[in-house]
Amino acid sequence: MKDSLVLLGxxxxxxxxxxxxxxxxxxxxxxxxxxxxxxxRIWGTEGDSWIxxxxxxxxxxxxxxxxxxxxxxxxxxxxxxDATTCIWKKNQDDFECVTTLEGHENEVKSVAWAPSGNLLxxxxxxxxxxxxxxxxxDEYECVSVLNSHTQDVKHVVWHPSQELLASASYxxxxxxxxxxxxxxxxxATLEGHExxxxxxxxxxxxxxxxxxxxxxxxxxxxxxxxxxxxxVACSGSDPSWKCICTLSGFHSRTIYDVAWCQLTGxxxxxxxxxxxxxxxxxxSSDPQQPTFSLTAHLPQAHSQDVNCVAWNPKExxxxxxxxxxGEVAFWKYQRPEGI
Amino acid sequence: MAGSQDMFDAIVMADERFxxxxxxxxxxxxxxxxxxxxxxxxxxxxxxxxxxxxxxxGFAFAxxxxxxxxxxxxxxxKMKALESLIxxxxxFPYDDPTYDKLHEDLDKIRGKFKQxxxxxxxxxxxxxxxxxSGLSF
Numbered sequence: 001m002k003d004s005l006v007l008l009g010x011x012x013x014x015x016x017x018x019x020x021x022x023x024x025x026x027x028x029x030x031x032x033x034x035x036x037x038x039x040x041r042i043w044g045t046e047g048d049s050w051i052x053x054x055x056x057x058x059x060x061x062x063x064x065x066x067x068x069x070x071x072x073x074x075x076x077x078x079x080x081x082d083a084t085t086c087i088w089k090k091n092q093d094d095f096e097c098v099t100t101l102e103g104h105e106n107e108v109k110s111v112a113w114a115p116s117g118n119l120l121x122x123x124x125x126x127x128x129x130x131x132x133x134x135x136x137x138d139e140y141e142c143v144s145v146l147n148s149h150t151q152d153v154k155h156v157v158w159h160p161s162q163e164l165l166a167s168a169s170y171x172x173x174x175x176x177x178x179x180x181x182x183x184x185x186x187x188a189t190l191e192g193h194e195x196x197x198x199x200x201x202x203x204x205x206x207x208x209x210x211x212x213x214x215x216x217x218x219x220x221x222x223x224x225x226x227x228x229x230x231x232v233a234c235s236g237s238d239p240s241w242k243c244i245c246t247l248s249g250f251h252s253r254t255i256y257d258v259a260w261c262q263l264t265g266x267x268x269x270x271x272x273x274x275x276x277x278x279x280x281x282x283x284s285s286d287p288q289q290p291t292f293s294l295t296a297h298l299p300q301a302h303s304q305d306v307n308c309v310a311w312n313p314k315e316x317x318x319x320x321x322x323x324x325x326g327e328v329a330f331w332k333y334q335r336p337e338g339i
Numbered sequence: 340m341a342g343s344q345d346m347f348d349a350i351v352m353a354d355e356r357f358x359x360x361x362x363x364x365x366x367x368x369x370x371x372x373x374x375x376x377x378x379x380x381x382x383x384x385x386x387x388x389x390x391x392x393x394x395x396x397g398f399a400f401a402x403x404x405x406x407x408x409x410x411x412x413x414x415x416x417k418m419k420a421l422e423s424l425i426x427x428x429x430x431f432p433y434d435d436p437t438y439d440k441l442h443e444d445l446d447k448i449r450g451k452f453k454q455x456x457x458x459x460x461x462x463x464x465x466x467x468x469x470x471x472s473g474l475s476f
Contacts, residue, residue, distance in 0.1 A: 103457045128450065130457075141416065142457035145450035182419070 019322035028314030034064035123153035168197035
């Protein structure tokens with residue numbers, strides 16, 4: 001496990017503040033960061049170092065909690081505690097705020113674009129998840145307001161290929177939503193975590209979902225469609241989700257983020273104990289009951305809580321992380337020999 | 340012989356007997372007082388919900404009239420949401436407090452109302468008070 005995670009560099013992305021979240025653009029050339037200083041910063045490489053290419057500072061009145069790139073890479077959405085979500089359009093190195101989505105009653109906690117690029121989801125401390133549709137003229141329209149959670153909703157993420165939405169909440173559950181007759185409905189509730197679920201990540205195939213929690217575990221859930229071979233019961237035409245693996249005993253504090261590498265299948269976690277960990281699935285394990293091994297553990301990756309980890313979508317092994325200490329760090333991960 | 344035994348019984352067991360009778364009387368009185376209190380609470384709570392839904396319904400009817408003549412595609416989406424809200428409100432079982440999906444359906448109505456406000460670009464400021472509800476935009 002030694003040297004499997006090597007530091008490439010650090011940048012003081014949001015000085016005197018927290019850096020809350022990171023997002024790589026689909027091409028893997030730019031990294032967006034956002035923080036408690038109410039700004040969004042865009043980072044790119046210049047030779048061997050990372051430099052700040054743009055600062056988007058006039059969009060929000062309060063902390064920016066999450067950022068997300070559209071699948072085409074031309075738009076960036078920013079979710080803020082000021083209860084709004086800004087949509088920024090990229091014009092070379094400049095970003096212009098083209099729309100501000102309002103409606104949530106209080107802090108917006110997360111935003112995510114569907115793989116089609118036509119749908120956007122936001123969630124908030126007001127316990128609701130909103131689904132928005134965007135047309136060719138960049139007009140956004142709310143298509144559904146989902147009140148399924150009973151507490152603050154922390155994160156939303158879309159399935160990599162289906163129009164399936166997942167949300168994580170302070171109510172300890174994960175909920176899944178799909179479209180049914182022009183409206184969106186909650187089609188599954190995943191129970192099992194014993195505390196707030198902070199983040200979610202689908203695996204590259206979309207068959208499995210990873211969730212991380214304040215209960216210091218990561219859970220892997222698998223989708224079983226009706227008439228599946230394993231004989232898992234389903235109600236109606238909706239697939240059932242079962243927890244097929246729980247990673248416990250590895251983290252000593254709340255796990256704030258989990259990221260599933262779309263290139264290699266490696267799972268990275270961001271923890272409140274200031275460490276970054278990477279897990280890989282044992283190739284010989286049963287797909288219905290997989291086992292994961294810890295392949296990297298870097299204590300003190302940051303000097304405070306690690307809030308986010310993000311795998312670069314094009315460059316294998318390139319991982320970015322950010323922390324309450326306001327810094328963004330870049331890492332090179334190499335799967336250790338003999339695993 | 341049997342008669343004198345019963346008489347002593349009555350005296351010896353008097354304490355327990357009065358305790359039992361007292362309990363029974365108290366239980367019945369508590370029961371009826373509880374029903375009265377429960378009914379008052381239920382009336383208040385039911386009125387709150389009725390008032391909230393009534394507001395949504397009035398809002399939806401008013402907008403349906405306003406948009407009646409419009410025919411753009413955007414307006415058809417608004418009409419669809421309007422009709423959906425009106426439909427949900429009409430289908431709601433107002434006389435069955437034991438309806439198992441009561442809260443679920445109420446949340447769906449609230450969600451549809453919020454979506455509709457977003458589409459109409461209207462910001463409702465909804466306050467329900469004991470004196471009657473106020474709805475300001």
